[in-house]
Amino acid sequence: MRRFLTDRARRAVAASLRGATRPAAPSPAPAAALSRPSPSAPSAMAAYMARAMSTSAAGTPPVSLDTINPKVLEFKYAVRGEIVTHAQQNLEQELHKNPESLPFDEILYCNIGNPHSLGQQPVTFFREVLSLCDHPALLDKSETHALYSSDAIERAWQILEKIPGRATGAYSHSQGVKGLRDEIAAGIAARDGFHASGDNIFLTDGASPAVHMMMQLLIRSEKDGILCPLPQYPLYSASIALHGGSFVPYFLDEETGWGLEVDELKKQVDEARSKGITVRALVVINPGNPTGQVLAEENQKKIVEFCKNEGLVLLADEVYQENIYVEDKQFHSFKKIARSMGYTDDDLPLVSFQSVSKGYYGECGKRGGYMEVTGFNADVREQIYKVASVNLCSNISGQILSSLIMNPPKVGDESYESFMVERDGIISSLARRAKALEEAFNSLEGITCNKAEGAMYLFPRLHLPQKAIGAAQAAGAAPDAYYALRLLQATGIVVVPGSGFGQAPGTYHFRCTILPQEDKIPAIISRFKEFHEKFMDEFRDVSRDEAPTGATIESGGD
Amino acid sequence: MMGRKALDYEELNENVKKVQYAVRGELYLRASELQKEGKRIIFTNVGNPHALGQKPLTFPRQVVALCQAPFLLDDPNVGLIFPADAIARAKHYLSLAPGGLGAYSDSRGIPGVRQEVAEFIQRRDGYPSDPELIYLTDGASKGVMQMLNAIIRNERDGILVPVPQYPLYSAAISLFGGSLVPYYLEEEANWGLDLVSTRQSVAEARSKGITVRAMVIINPGNPTGQCLSEANIRELLNFCYQENLVLLADEVYQQNVYQDERPFISARKVMFDMGPPVSREVQLISFHTVSKGYWGECGQRGGYFEMTNIPPKTVDEIYKVASIALSPNVPGQIFMGLMVNPPKPGDISYLKYSAESKSILESLRRRAQIMTDGFNSCRNVVCNFTEG
Numbered sequence: 001m002r003r004f005l006t007d008r009a010r011r012a013v014a015a016s017l018r019g020a021t022r023p024a025a026p027s028p029a030p031a032a033a034l035s036r037p038s039p040s041a042p043s044a045m046a047a048y049m050a051r052a053m054s055t056s057a058a059g060t061p062p063v064s065l066d067t068i069n070p071k072v073l074e075f076k077y078a079v080r081g082e083i084v085t086h087a088q089q090n091l092e093q094e095l096h097k098n099p100e101s102l103p104f105d106e107i108l109y110c111n112i113g114n115p116h117s118l119g120q121q122p123v124t125f126f127r128e129v130l131s132l133c134d135h136p137a138l139l140d141k142s143e144t145h146a147l148y149s150s151d152a153i154e155r156a157w158q159i160l161e162k163i164p165g166r167a168t169g170a171y172s173h174s175q176g177v178k179g180l181r182d183e184i185a186a187g188i189a190a191r192d193g194f195h196a197s198g199d200n201i202f203l204t205d206g207a208s209p210a211v212h213m214m215m216q217l218l219i220r221s222e223k224d225g226i227l228c229p230l231p232q233y234p235l236y237s238a239s240i241a242l243h244g245g246s247f248v249p250y251f252l253d254e255e256t257g258w259g260l261e262v263d264e265l266k267k268q269v270d271e272a273r274s275k276g277i278t279v280r281a282l283v284v285i286n287p288g289n290p291t292g293q294v295l296a297e298e299n300q301k302k303i304v305e306f307c308k309n310e311g312l313v314l315l316a317d318e319v320y321q322e323n324i325y326v327e328d329k330q331f332h333s334f335k336k337i338a339r340s341m342g343y344t345d346d347d348l349p350l351v352s353f354q355s356v357s358k359g360y361y362g363e364c365g366k367r368g369g370y371m372e373v374t375g376f377n378a379d380v381r382e383q384i385y386k387v388a389s390v391n392l393c394s395n396i397s398g399q400i401l402s403s404l405i406m407n408p409p410k411v412g413d414e415s416y417e418s419f420m421v422e423r424d425g426i427i428s429s430l431a432r433r434a435k436a437l438e439e440a441f442n443s444l445e446g447i448t449c450n451k452a453e454g455a456m457y458l459f460p461r462l463h464l465p466q467k468a469i470g471a472a473q474a475a476g477a478a479p480d481a482y483y484a485l486r487l488l489q490a491t492g493i494v495v496v497p498g499s500g501f502g503q504a505p506g507t508y509h510f511r512c513t514i515l516p517q518e519d520k521i522p523a524i525i526s527r528f529k530e531f532h533e534k535f536m537d538e539f540r541d542v543s544r545d546e547a548p549t550g551a552t553i554e555s556g557g558d
Numbered sequence: 559m560m561g562r563k564a565l566d567y568e569e570l571n572e573n574v575k576k577v578q579y580a581v582r583g584e585l586y587l588r589a590s591e592l593q594k595e596g597k598r599i600i601f602t603n604v605g606n607p608h609a610l611g612q613k614p615l616t617f618p619r620q621v622v623a624l625c626q627a628p629f630l631l632d633d634p635n636v637g638l639i640f641p642a643d644a645i646a647r648a649k650h651y652l653s654l655a656p657g658g659l660g661a662y663s664d665s666r667g668i669p670g671v672r673q674e675v676a677e678f679i680q681r682r683d684g685y686p687s688d689p690e691l692i693y694l695t696d697g698a699s700k701g702v703m704q705m706l707n708a709i710i711r712n713e714r715d716g717i718l719v720p721v722p723q724y725p726l727y728s729a730a731i732s733l734f735g736g737s738l739v740p741y742y743l744e745e746e747a748n749w750g751l752d753l754v755s756t757r758q759s760v761a762e763a764r765s766k767g768i769t770v771r772a773m774v775i776i777n778p779g780n781p782t783g784q785c786l787s788e789a790n791i792r793e794l795l796n797f798c799y800q801e802n803l804v805l806l807a808d809e810v811y812q813q814n815v816y817q818d819e820r821p822f823i824s825a826r827k828v829m830f831d832m833g834p835p836v837s838r839e840v841q842l843i844s845f846h847t848v849s850k851g852y853w854g855e856c857g858q859r860g861g862y863f864e865m866t867n868i869p870p871k872t873v874d875e876i877y878k879v880a881s882i883a884l885s886p887n888v889p890g891q892i893f894m895g896l897m898v899n900p901p902k903p904g905d906i907s908y909l910k911y912s913a914e915s916k917s918i919l920e921s922l923r924r925r926a927q928i929m930t931d932g933f934n935s936c937r938n939v940v941c942n943f944t945e946g
Contacts, residue, residue, distance in 0.1 A: 114657070115661075124627075127629075143638040143639045147630055147636065169856060170606050171606045174582055216573075216574060218570075220570075238882045299810075366659065375664070383570055386574070386577055388578045390699070392698075
């Protein structure tokens with residue numbers, strides 16, 4: 001038997017060596033709009049590794065650009081794209097080595113909603129509780145009371161009781177610790193006035209993995225489409241591309257403060273269907289990113305009705321629910337709206353996403369969040385559970401934090417007052433910064449900017465002169481990307497070009513966060529103004545009456 | 559017009575429906591139900607040490623607790639409950655993570671921690687390692703998923719996976735729509751690698767039109783517990799070289815070795831020992847985690863992968879995938895830094911750290927022996943010794 005197998009094996013090996021084919025190259029990847037930067041500054045190490053990476057004698061290496069998953073090649077994620085990489089890799093180095101060579105002394109990252117990186121302080125109570133849960137042995141020491149507030153100690157005990165064995169280092173249930181999910185459900189019910197169940201909660205490493213899970217579930221092929229707003233947070237386009245589906249855009253109306261019209265939704269759905277696309281879900285980001293609008297209740301009701309009529313899953317990205325800056329708007333969860341319209345769990349598939357990364361807590365680095373999944377059959381929920389279980393569970397510290405944000409200190413708790421001071425301080429500061437930046441942008445020639453009613457961003461529109469557009473095209477860049485690069489080079493301010501979020505054709509924008517600390521805002525505004533005015537001077541379209549002589553045309557570039 | 563709803567079972571992505579992940583499957587769910595009914599259940603289904611009473615190591619917990627609450631560092635009383643080296647180390651990590659634990663880090667992980675990982679790898683293997691090619695991830699599983707997502711284009715792409723395997727691989731291959739190409743470990747030879755039958759598997763797959771792209775090895779093995787010999791690793795590196803396969807080396811159990819005949823050697827070390835052409839040509843991804851070893855910090859979701867001989871443009875694409883997830887969780891990254899750079903002799907916490915670690919490892923070794931003997935003493939049950 002053994003000899004027979006060995007002979008067979010020998011023959012098979014010989015055959016495979018004769019007939020071994022190289023992996024088939026997939027169809028060429030679409031060309032990137034801007035060239036890719038090299039990953040890092042060369043070092044002796046990199047050079048050594050580069051030599052090691054020289055092409056194989058055996059032909060195309062198994063994992064090369066030609067042979068990796070084309071869906072990976074296709075998608076883009078501008079929030080950490082080109083402009084940011086240039087700032088992080090090239091300019092930071094320049095600043096360090098030749099500080100005099102640049103017209104600014106620090107780089108200001110206004111590209112990403114990452115509050116703590118720009119000086120926002122964490123909420124003390126939350127960190128006390130997390131610290132105690134990270135090192136439960138502290139709870140056995142009397143000295144701990146000298147360092148931690150007593151309600152934080154109390155809460156840590158309560159939380160640890162919910163975790164089997166009080167083991168914060170153990171994998172939990174794949175949906176997250178049951179007791180924490182129940183707490184979150186209670187928080188949701190308190191917020192909305194409608195029942196919520198811990199069994200419907202899936203705790204995840206941030207909201208993004210939960211979004212990916214839903215895309216995974218919903219997308220079977222490129223014939224499955226997901227309705228997404230334009231402009232959108234590019235997680236959605238990236239996730240849809242990665243899962244091989246179709247992105248079906250609906251345009252938010254800039255003229256009406258980025259309004260969401262159901263007529264537009266209907267139009268896009270019908271058009272997609274006429275092209276053979278099965279539209280599976282509607283993504284709504286409320287408050288909006290990058291657009292910052294807060295939906296009115298009436299609007300939300302129409303959206304719910306629309307999903308019901310069209311048989312779509314409603315994917316409600318509500319991660320900015322605590323970031324509201326205007327008195328005349330309030331956050332209403334889509335779940336609350338649906339329930340208030342009389343839709344029960346059986347009527348409407350709805351997934352609501354929340355995160356610890358935003359709000360007043362801004363705990364991006366913790367990777368905490370959840371999705372509340374309602375309106376699905378048991379067998380579908382089983383599948384969601386199954387997908388969640390492959391990753392075992394989300395990080396426990398993030399799970400704990402999710403439960404804290406949905407159940408913060410209450411009146412009468414020892415930490416309540418200081419908690420409220422911190423919370424109100426952060427929200428009111430965000431509101432002031434939103435207003436200051438919005439006013440500044442609107443004061444400039446060629447820029448109009450909708451108000452940031454919520455979230456963490458402004459998305460001003462650039463009314464670029466034709467000359468500027470021409471210069472961008474000559475440089476091989478999208479006009480807003482060109483503007484953003486020039487802005488960076490002149491001021492050190494990093495924003496994300498609007499093309500990274502999608503925009504109505506022929507319009508240009510950029511997304512700027514409102515997150516730099518308040519005391520930096522005046523300097524940012526003045527630097528920005530100076531740059532913008534010069535830029536407009538450089539590229540202003542002149543009328544024939546003022547046809548310039550050669551002398552009046554400024555030479556380009558900073 | 560209202561027929562199927564979008565999330566009816568029939569309308570789900572087939573790839574999701576095909577996935578099976580038994581570690582938390584039916585049996586586990588039934589056991590959980592029984593537990594709720596009051597029955598005493600001992601869960602030996604998943605590698606989750608702390609859930610079964612293993613205590614976390616003290617030092618890392620102290621450091622991370624301080625990093626969570628940096629305001630403690632200013633408190634005059636902090637020295638009452640935290641040793642000085644934990645305080646110093648917390649300050650060190652906070653200096654590496656501007657914005658603290660609450661800020662997204664670099665999508666690849668905090669550069670300073672990746673540097674610590676690179677130094678660990680260099681000490682372990684004797685070859686330099688580039689921190690730019692080390693990506694921290696939310697657990698090793700996330701890294702495995704990212705790599706398989708990058709490799710698998712369609713159902714004609716096959717991944718060689720050991721049988722028995724840790725079902726993350728079959729699940730991930732299913733989810734990404736690829737093909738699993740099994741290679742059988744030899745139970746009679748202590749779950750050893752049999753390259754002859756592996757070649758057969760490859761040939762068979764190719765005859766069915768499958769392009770075999772990568773080979774997964776799990777060393778030490780899960781569920782089989784064998785430690786690969788150096789000769790074995792050389793064999794399979796040659797095999798990957800000849801067959802043009804990426805080697806995915808799942809080495810998460812490298813700290814869990816319970817015999818002395820076959821210590822852990824990393825695939826990377828063997829590869830560099832072999833010299834060119836193998837050391838230059840074979841594409842290798844190595845995975846590690848804080849979830850196993852004697853740390854057992856599963857709940858932190860800390861892991862990394864290291865890329866060797868991957869073309870720069872491919873690295874860029876992998877970076878792009880990492881960037882949509884924004885960043886791995888920062889506390890988990892700090893756990894990783896602490897694991898690869900633990901207290902040293904002379905540090906205040908060294909003795910305690912060393913005693914705790916030794917005690918866990920020795921206990922695991924004893925239990926490995928007891929359980930193996932126990933199973934072997936049952937009629938009709940034969941059990942290979944769990945070398946790791």
